Amino acid sequence: MPREKFRTLTEQMFYVLLCLKTECYGLDILDRIPAMTGGRVTVGSGTLYNLLEQFLDAGMIVETKVEGRKRTYLLTVRGRQMLDAEYARIVAQAQDYRTVFGEEA
C-alpha cells in the first residue's frame, strides 16, 4: 500500500524542508542540499519546484518574499512538525537497528 501524502517524507522532501529552517531562495536549495549532505543527496530542479508547490499547498512552508520569479521560503510550524515526526521515525529505526545488532552498529 502506498503511504498517505506527507505522512512520511522521502529523503529529498526531508532535506528540502531542512534547508528552509532559515529563509532561503528556492534556487539556492539546489546547492544547499549537496553541500549539506556532502554530495550524497541531490534534488532535481523539477522535483524541487514541485516539492515547493506541494509544501506550500500543504501549509508546510510559506513564501516570505516574492520578487517576480525569485521567491524565498521559510518552514512553518506545521512543516517543522512534519520534520520532527520524520526525525522521530528515523531515530526509532536507528534504535531498532541497535537493539538487533547491539554494539555491532
Place this chain on the structure above:
Amino acid sequence: MKERNDRKRQITRFSFYDQTAMQRHFEKMATEGWLIEKISTYFYQYRPIEPQKLHITVTYFPDASEFDPRPSDRQQMMEDFAARDGWKLLTSFGQMQVFCSDAEDPRPIETDSVTQVETIWRALKKNLFPAHLMLLALSLYQLIFNGYRAYQDTVDFLSAPYLLAAFPVWLLILFAEIHELIACLRWHRKAKTAAENGVFLPVKTNRTISFALILTCVFVWLSTILLPAGTRTFALVWMIVVIGVILIGRIVKQALKKVGASRGMNYAATVAVTVLLTFAFLGGMTFYIVRFGISDGRTPVGSYELNGWTFEIYDEQMPLYVEDLMDIGDSKWSREHNVSQETFLLSKSEYRQNHVQGGPEGLEDLEYTIIDVKCPALYEVVKQSLLNERQDEVSDGYTFINHYKPIDAAAWDATGAYQLHWSDSILNTYLICWENRIVEIKFYWEPTPEQISIAATKLKTE
C-alpha cells in the same frame, strides 16, 4: 547539411503523459539530426541540427493551460530552476515542457519518483480527466439517444447506414474512455507503490485504442460515401462544418494568445465563438434544407399545381403499379420510389403512386413500404416493431382505436397478414409478412380479392 528552413513533421504517436517514451523518441531524433521544436495535438515538428547525443526531459506543469498567453511567473520560475542545472527549454504545449541538455551527465530534472508521480497525477486530474469525463458523458448520451431511437423506430434505425454506424462508434468511444480512465487510475495506484521503492512507473501509450478509434473514423467516412447522393452531400457538408468550426476555434485561440488575452478571456471567447459558429452553421443548414431541400439525386419528369402548391411528377420503377390492378386509361400519375436505404441487416424502400389528372372515375392512389430482413434473427423484432407502431390511445376513459388485427394470410399467400383498425373504421392498410419480407401497403380504395392476389404475387417476389 539540411536547408535552414527545412522542417520535419511527425504525427503525434505517444500519449500526452507518456514522458518516458517521448524522451526516448526525441533523443533518438536528435541523434538523427532533428531537434523537437514544436508540439501540437496532432504533430511533432523538428528543426535540423547536427546529429548529436542530447539528454531530453519532458516535464509537466499542472497549472499551465493551452489558453495561457505566456508562461506564468511560476512556470518561468520552474524554467529558471531547470536552467540553473543547464537544461534549456525547447518547447512547451499546454501543461508539457520539453527541455534538453548537451552536458554529458546532467543532474536530472526529476529525482524523486514520489514527487514525479504526484505531479503527473495533478496534471492528469486538471486536464485529462475533465476531457475524458465529458466525452464519456457525451458517448453515454448518444448511446441512450440512439438506443431509444432504435426502440422507437427499429426499421429506420436498422436500415439507415449512418444511424447503424453511429452506434458502434459511440460504443467504442465509451469503452475507450472507460479504458483510459481505468488505465489512469490503475497507473496511479501502481505508480504510487512503485515510487515508494524509488522506481518511476511511466504512463503507457495505448496504441490499440488509438488505432481502433482511427479505424472507426475511416470506417464512418467510408460509410458516408455509400450513402444516397443527397444524404452523402449533407454528411460531407456536416463533416466540413465540424472541421471548419474546430479550425476557426483554434485560430481564435492562437490570435488571442498573441494579443496577450488572459486565460479566462481566451477560454470564454474560444468557447463562445465555437458555440455560436456551430449554431450559425446549424441554422444556415436548416434554413437551406427547409428552403431548398436536400437533393436526393432523383429527377422529376414534370410538375403540377394544386391548392397553390407545386408538386413534382416522377416516373420511377415500382414493383407494383396501380395499372397492374385496374384500368387507368390515359390518366397521368406520379410514380415515386421515395426512400431506399440499406444495411447488411435490413433494406427499406418506400413507393408511392399518385393520381395527377385525367382518366376514368374512381382512380385512387397507392403507397407501400417493402422491408427485407437479411438477418433472420431480427425478423420477429422488426415485425413486432411495425405492429407496435400502431397503439390504441386511452384518454379520459375513452379508447381511440389504432392497431393491426390479424386477417386470413392465405389471401396474400403469406405467413401472416394484418389489417389496420383505426377509430371506428377498418382501413385498407395491411401489414403482410412473407419469409424474409414484410410489406406495409395502403390502398386508397377497397381492394378486391383479385387485386389482393395480384398485389401479393408482385410484392412477394419483386
